Amino acid sequence: MLVPLTRQKFEQLIPRIATSDQYKYYWGKFPDFLKRLLISVVSVVVIWILRLVLGEGSSLLLFPLGAIAGLYWLWGPVLWASLRNVEYRKYPYSGFLRGRVLDVYITEELIGTEETVNNKGDLVIVENRERRLNIEVGDETEFFTEIQVPLRRTHQDIVPNQIAEMVVLSTQPDLSSIAKVTDIYIPSRNIWVSDYPYLQKNVFTEVSRRLRESREPRSRQAPRRRPRASYPQDVEEW
Template sequence: MLVPLTRQKFEQVIPRIASAPQYKYYWGKSADFLKRLLISVVAVLAVLLLRVVLGEGFGTLLFGLGLIGGLYWFWSPVLSASLRNQEYRRYPYSGFFRGRVLDIYLTEELISTEETVNNQGDLVIVENRERRLNLELGDESGFVTEIQVPLRKEHKAIAPNQIAEMVVLSNQPDLSDIVKVTDVYLPTKNLWVSDYPYLQRDMFIDVSRRLGRDRDDSDRRPPRKKSRSSSRRYPDY
């Protein structure tokens, strides 16, 4: 099932400004925080040096620059998440997808490489690999897509034929060419499968429930004479 979303609803489920889970994602680990903190310290020191060189005449401007630089550790995750959201929000058309898990498999992906020297003085390249979960998703129309995410313990609950929901993005009004997909929701397990949390999850679950009610109401209505186009249509959300 693929239901077009209105632009208003799409902008609700993928926010313009970073949500709390998105901010947490870009906050990163301790090493990431320390790197941002170091940049903030260097920025403040650079502003103080400029103040000595330029004098008091630029005090207001330099104070603003120092404040922005000193808080880099805080606002950098907001900027990174917001720019990533904007990459998805630039697509003009979107839809709510409900299908099923067709296949599940694991792979090991190369994350990064490091150069080091062993005890004999030889240069050694160390490969950092990560286990990834791969899901193949599809629906009755024949649409099939794959997503890949870092493997987590909770992924053990995933099994073939489970219902899978997500938002799909397209440049075509009829969604005939899907170019991007978001994180996946498995409602029977109340489980999210994603690397980056694109969706406002409470908003998305609300859309899912309303579409489920509309489908159930449609199924309970008495059959009517079908037109030439017998495919079931759902209202835009």
């Protein structure tokens, strides 16, 4: 099932400014924080030197710049997450896709190398590998996508044939060609599969719930009429 989304709903799902999950993603680990802190310190020092060279008259301009640069360690994740969101928001058309898990398997991927010296003084290259989850999703229209993400403990509950939902992006109004996909959501297990958390989870799960309800037959207690599935009539609702 593929349901087109309005631009308004899409911008709620992938906001322009970083969400809390996206901020946490780019906050990273302690080495990432140290890198940002080092950039902040170096920037402040450079601005301070510029103030000494240019004189007191430059303080009005350089002081705000120094304050902004000094706090880069704090607002840097907002910047990088927002820029990543912009890359997805540039696509003019989007849709809500519900398919099924076709296959799921684990691989070990090379994520980097390090050079070190052993006890004999020889140069040794150490490979850093990471276990990753590969998940394939498709639907009855022959849509197919595969994403690879770092393996998490919750991924052990993902099995083939489970319902899988996501947002797809396209440059075509009829969504005939899919350019990008977002996080994969497994509603039966409440599991999110992604490397980067593109979606506002609460907004997405609400859209998912409303679409599920729209496909359910009306209550049997209703007047005797032929039961039929109820679909959203006004695309603006989505």
